[in-house]
Amino acid sequence: MTRPYLVFDGDGELVGSFPDWEAAHIWAHRRSTEPLTTQPVQIEDRAGRRTWTVEGGSCRLTVWRRRVEYGYCIEERHPRVVPLRTHAWAS
Numbered sequence: 001m002t003r004p005y006l007v008f009d010g011d012g013e014l015v016g017s018f019p020d021w022e023a024a025h026i027w028a029h030r031r032s033t034e035p036l037t038t039q040p041v042q043i044e045d046r047a048g049r050r051t052w053t054v055e056g057g058s059c060r061l062t063v064w065r066r067r068v069e070y071g072y073c074i075e076e077r078h079p080r081v082v083p084l085r086t087h088a089w090a091s
Contacts, residue, residue, distance in 0.1 A: 004047050007031065010038035021045070028054045 003017040005024035015031065018024035024043045032041040032054045043052040049064035 004045060006044045006046070008042045008044065010040050025052065032056055
């Protein structure tokens, strides 16, 4: 049985893992109310590429996005010839 929902304290320390989101969500809200817990508590679903940030009675969902960009180089068959200056002016 996999435990895909990981719960981290605000300092990045893994403090729990759960097989379902509801259990992780309830536990994270309880954890966030503990006085010595570093805020914010986060629930990560790495397979679903989502993070819930829990602070007290509220939570915020962040969906991970990756923008794919492609860049191409075009090989010039005939390099441009830049004319050289024959005179230079100084001011």
